[in-house]
Amino acid sequence: MSLPALRALRGRYPSAHIAILAKPWVGDLYGREPFCDELIAYSPKSLGEKWAAGKALRARGFDMAILLQNAFEAALVAYATRIPERIGYARDGRSLLLTKAVPVPKPGAHERFYYLELLHRAGILDHMPESPAIRLDGAAAARAAGLERFAALEMGEVIVGVSPGAAYGSAKRWLPERFAESASRVALDLGARVAIFGSAAERDVCEEVARALTVPGHNFAGQTSLGEYIELAAACRLYLTNDSGPMHIASALGLPTVAVFGATNHVTTGPTGPLARVIRENVECSPCLKRECPIDHRCMTRVSAERVALTALELLK
Numbered sequence: 621m622s623l624p625a626l627r628a629l630r631g632r633y634p635s636a637h638i639a640i641l642a643k644p645w646v647g648d649l650y651g652r653e654p655f656c657d658e659l660i661a662y663s664p665k666s667l668g669e670k671w672a673a674g675k676a677l678r679a680r681g682f683d684m685a686i687l688l689q690n691a692f693e694a695a696l697v698a699y700a701t702r703i704p705e706r707i708g709y710a711r712d713g714r715s716l717l718l719t720k721a722v723p724v725p726k727p728g729a730h731e732r733f734y735y736l737e738l739l740h741r742a743g744i745l746d747h748m749p750e751s752p753a754i755r756l757d758g759a760a761a762a763r764a765a766g767l768e769r770f771a772a773l774e775m776g777e778v779i780v781g782v783s784p785g786a787a788y789g790s791a792k793r794w795l796p797e798r799f800a801e802s803a804s805r806v807a808l809d810l811g812a813r814v815a816i817f818g819s820a821a822e823r824d825v826c827e828e829v830a831r832a833l834t835v836p837g838h839n840f841a842g843q844t845s846l847g848e849y850i851e852l853a854a855a856c857r858l859y860l861t862n863d864s865g866p867m868h869i870a871s872a873l874g875l876p877t878v879a880v881f882g883a884t885n886h887v888t889t890g891p892t893g894p895l896a897r898v899i900r901e902n903v904e905c906s907p908c909l910k911r912e913c914p915i916d917h918r919c920m921t922r923v924s925a926e927r928v929a930l931t932a933l934e935l936l937k
């Protein structure tokens with residue numbers, strides 16, 4: 621969600637040195653992008669270590685800290701850096717630690733505007749960028765690396781990617797057997813293999829999909845870093861997913877992406893890529909934003925495998 625704001629920041633300061641302080645697992649998302657000159661890994665645990673991490677940055681002489689993170693901790697670390705301009709939203713009791721505490725906008729717009737709006741309200745951007753889509757400019761390089769990885773596994777060049785998990789909770793998950801059915805149907809049509817992606821915690825649901833496939837596939841759950849995952853996803857021909865981080869990555873890579881939505885709001889958190897399509901049922905309780913469904917999960921059970929497969933094939937045309 622922060623990618624459009626970071627791209628806009630680069631547009632505003634074309635020759636600035638932009639360093640991104642990020643937890644190591646997420647750093648790979650930024651590393652290939654033109655807005656990123658430097659990645660600084662941030663992984664302290666105790667409060668003392670966090671303060672020390674900020675203090676260690678004092679000598680770098682940064683001019684401005686922009687907080688694309690809402691927590692009090694982010695403001696505390698920025699304060700410890702003594703960077704003269706510290707800009708972030710006025711929330712979580714952190715206004716006194718910032719030099720520009722920006723009023724939080726009302727909810728309702730797509731979440732990527734939350735970050736763009738911070739730059740706008742802080743006076744850094746005087747207008748919204750013409751193309752605020754969530755986009756990964758490093759897609760071509762990632763695709764080349766991903767094709768090599770698939771070739772090393774003898775998976776061929778035509779791959780259908782599937783992400784059947786959703787870290788937030790089971791309410792967001794479409795049925796594993798339907799992912800398998802729709803992916804198999806599309807893969808058969810394309811002469812493709814299926815690659816299933818997920819975190820280590822999602823291994824079981826990924827294995828369920830793998831077992832139900834009727835075409836050759838490979839389960840990558842728990843076997844990739846974020847950087848490796850981005851490369852493999854970039855090399856897919858098509859992507860089937862729930863509303864999840866992988867959905868945004870596939871869509872940002874410009875892939876034809878079919879996303880099944882139910883419990884969450886596709887208007888505020890939907891994919892923004894040019895070839896992304898949302899499938900959802902108009903059930904009265906959606907979006908509930910719950911982690912677990914308290915009733916019968918009708919928002920998901922009413923979405924057929926055939927509908928997802930046909931939407932994917934139409935999108936490919």
Ligand code: SF4
Pocket residue numbers: 791882883903905906907908909910912913914915916917918919920
């Ligand atoms: S309450 Fe409704 S929208 Fe929420 S998960 Fe259950 S069926 Fe879906």
